[in-house]
Amino acid sequence: MKRTLYWLNKDLRINDNAALNLASKSEHLLCVYVVDKQCFEGNNFQSKPLGDIRWEFLQGCLDDFNESLLKLGQELYIVYGDTLSTLTRLCENYQITDVITTKLPGTYENRLITQLNERLPELTINQVDQFTLFTKNALPFELDELPVSYSKFRKKMAEVSISKPVPSVQSLPSMFDTLPAPTRFKPEWLPSVSAIKAKQGFEFEGGEEQGLKHLRQYFSSNSPAEYKQVRNNLDGWENSSKLSPWLNSGCISVRQVMNYLTDFEQQQGKNSSTECLYLELLWREYYQWVHYKVGAKTYQFKGLAKNPPLTTFYPERFNKWCLGNTPYPLVNAFMHELRQTGYLSNRGRQIVASCLVNELSVDWRYGAAWFEEQLIDYDAAVNWGNWQYIAGVGVDPRGGRHFNIEKQTKLYDPNGDYQAKWIDQSQQSTQPLDSVDASDWPVLQ
Ligand SMILES: Cc1cc2nc3c(=O)[nH]c(=O)nc-3n(C[C@H](O)[C@H](O)[C@H](O)COP(=O)(O)OP(=O)(O)OC[C@H]3O[C@@H](n4cnc5c(N)ncnc54)[C@H](O)[C@@H]3O)c2cc1C
Structure with a gap:
């Protein structure tokens, strides 16, 4: 039996x-x-x-x-x-x-x-x-031969067809007779969570029902047809699909998302925005297969690179970054949003990651682990893969990304609206970045 x-x-x-x-x-x-x-x-x-x-x-x-x-x-x-x-x-x-x-x-x-x-x-x-969107058997190469860059991966996958979602079950076999009832007892080590106070103007609610509802709503709006123009904005529910929390907990599948996207393209027409959304989903796919291939290297300081990066660990700097108390107001605003809501736009994630690595010279793995704790949509392959990419130890053939914070502020928050939403200017520290050096000695001012 x-x-x-x-x-x-x-x-x-x-x-x-x-x-x-x-x-x-x-x-x-x-x-x-x-x-x-x-x-x-x-x-x-x-x-x-x-x-x-x-x-x-x-x-x-x-x-x-x-x-x-x-x-x-x-x-x-x-x-x-x-x-x-x-x-x-x-x-x-x-x-x-x-x-x-x-x-x-x-x-x-x-x-x-x-x-x-x-x-x-x-x-x-x-x-x-x-x-994943494609099964291992559907890949047109052996995993060991996974292309070393996303653009090569994209080209190879262009010819592979995407499977439709499978039919849903209508009934399930019974449990075992001898099984005790599932326990409602919660151990003392579980945190008791109070409701999230999201100032974003939107909240993510867990579960398949909510995930499917959001999936239907997103693809019955015109947002997918405008995705490319707005996806880098810092704020706003419609600027990107906001599917990631449900996708990563498995409340919805990436095949279901693709099915909706294909239907949308058939009814409304394909354009550069719908194509761009597909390419982002394909990034998610690529990081999953990279993780399958490289395993534990995903979490190592050296990552996929030949040499380790030239950063170290400054406890004080890391702490200030986590709490949104750096000399960079835009970064502080992002870090407040992340801590209070669990969500951050893709551009926000890129800028704060670049700041930790390039401006603060901190070991990228501390940032990746902080994201792991904070993100509502955390995914191991995508998170650590993106961090490696920015730190210059990942799949990026150009080696690392350095975002100019001043330029990004002028581009995406020229009037300071986003910063005003997330930071209390009166509480912003005017202290220098370091009060101690990397070996914990006081820095003389
Ligand atoms: C340092 C860093 C860490 C990140 N950590 C995570 C993480 O833990 N979990 C996570 O889902 N995404 C992560 N991302 C990728 C991206 O920021 C989020 O997927 C996106 O912001 C989620 O919002 P959305 O669903 O509205 O995305 P959309 O812009 O609507 O994109 C649709 C989907 O495409 C995928 N996608 C979008 N951007 C990326 C990307 N850069 N890399 C891979 N897949 C992407 C996601 O599955 C996303 O849900 C990270 C990016 C950076 C720079």
Whole structure:
């Protein structure tokens, strides 16, 4: 008898979920999500893997997915603890024969699968390839031969057709009789999150229902046809798709987004904006495959480069950057927006990352880890890949990006409206950047 455990991760949706479709074919099914304690503990870069804002969003995703499962005769079994020991224990206690999960490029997730397999060699583990637009088998090259630049990747992928979303499941097998009811008990190490006070004028609500609603709304407006002209603006709901939080938690799939985009182009016509939106989704795709290929190098100081960058770690500078207290008002405004809302425009992300690396000479990994904690749409491959790119240790053949902050301010915030929205000018520090040097000695003024 097939007793299946479906380990959910970044696939919290009913629609276009090939892993759930596969799970629906088993005799008994247990749907599990593990909230790992490690996510709330500090890492080597003075940040936590999961901050309050994304955690609140994630809880919305879990509640919504559970409601959908209940309608299909199932329930989401949420367990708080260590992922590997939880999965091992559940598999042993309930004589699980098959584990199904969505394949992810992350080194952490892949290591977990290997360890689970080593502990329980009898187990059949099925990793469903559905986090990306193209499956590995559809790539027109071996992963080892992944093009070293995005433009070459784009050219190669131009000939490959994109699959349609798969049909949704209509019913699911039952849980095991002997299973205790999912616990509603929350351990003391979980942060209690208060509601986000977003001054952006928009809020992201977790869950497939909200994600699909937003997807429909975006593509029933004219915004995709104007995307290219406004995508670099610093502020505003319509300036970009705002799909990233739902996309990265798996409430919607990238195939669904592409399907909407293709329909939009068929009805309204293709233009440079719709093409540009596709190219951004393809950047996301490229970073996923780079991560698959290079693995742990994604997180190393040297990245993909031959030599490490010439930066170091200045605790005081890093702290000021995180808190939005640098000598650069535009950067400060961005950092306030990020901390208060979990979201930042792409241009904002580029400028603050460039500032940390080039103006403040701080090791880029601290910035990437701070983003990991703060971002509501954090994605390992895209975040660390973009940071590497700006730090000059990634896939950029030109080697690094330095944004001129003064020029960017004149271009994108000429009247200071954005800065006024996010910073209280009276609280802006007039102190010099450093009170101590890199080895913690006081700097004499
Ligand atoms: C330093 C840095 C860190 C970043 N970290 C993340 C992250 O953790 N998660 C994340 O989703 N995006 C990240 N981005 C990329 C980008 O800023 C966001 O995807 C985008 O701002 C999300 O808003 P949107 O959905 O409205 O994007 P849109 O402009 O509407 O783009 C549509 C989609 O295309 C993809 N996309 C857009 N820009 C990029 C890009 N530069 N690289 C790869 N994919 C892209 C995203 O999936 C996005 O949802 C980062 C960029 C930088 C410079």
